[in-house]
Amino acid sequence: MLAEFTGVLVILVIGLVIASAMLGIHLLLGPSRKFDEKLEPFECGESPIVSPHRRYAVKFYMVAILFVVFDVEAIFFYPWGAIFRELDWFGFAAMSVFTVPLAVGLVYEWMKGGLEW
Numbered sequence: 001m002l003a004e005f006t007g008v009l010v011i012l013v014i015g016l017v018i019a020s021a022m023l024g025i026h027l028l029l030g031p032s033r034k035f036d037e038k039l040e041p042f043e044c045g046e047s048p049i050v051s052p053h054r055r056y057a058v059k060f061y062m063v064a065i066l067f068v069v070f071d072v073e074a075i076f077f078y079p080w081g082a083i084f085r086e087l088d089w090f091g092f093a094a095m096s097v098f099t100v101p102l103a104v105g106l107v108y109e110w111m112k113g114g115l116e117w
Contacts, residue, residue: 059114062109062114063114066106066109066114066115069102069105070102070106073098073099073102076095076098077095080095
């Protein structure tokens with residue numbers, strides 16, 4: 001049984017050896033000069049406007065969560081739409097069960113003002 005996984009183990013070991021070798025070569029041969037400018041946070045070539053330790057507004061997290069939810073919804077809608085005629089009413093009912101809670105969540109978020117900037 002373990003003989004079946006020998007190939008996977010060999011590939012993992014080779015990958016770890018190569019990654020470790022590259023990291024070790026970089027640490028030995030790479031430059032290690034440290035100065036103030038290099039240690040500053042990088043923002044597209046500009047000096048930072050505010051401290052990077054400042055907290056983000058809650059609206060940022062709400063938009064991020066909404067993006068993830070509706071991105072996942074789109075991932076499930078595409079294959080469903082591709083074989084919609086083959087699934088018939090069962091497929092329509094299954095996607096309705098999936099879509100209705102998302103639509104209710106979107107309406108709730110809209111009413112709470114989470115989509116306003």
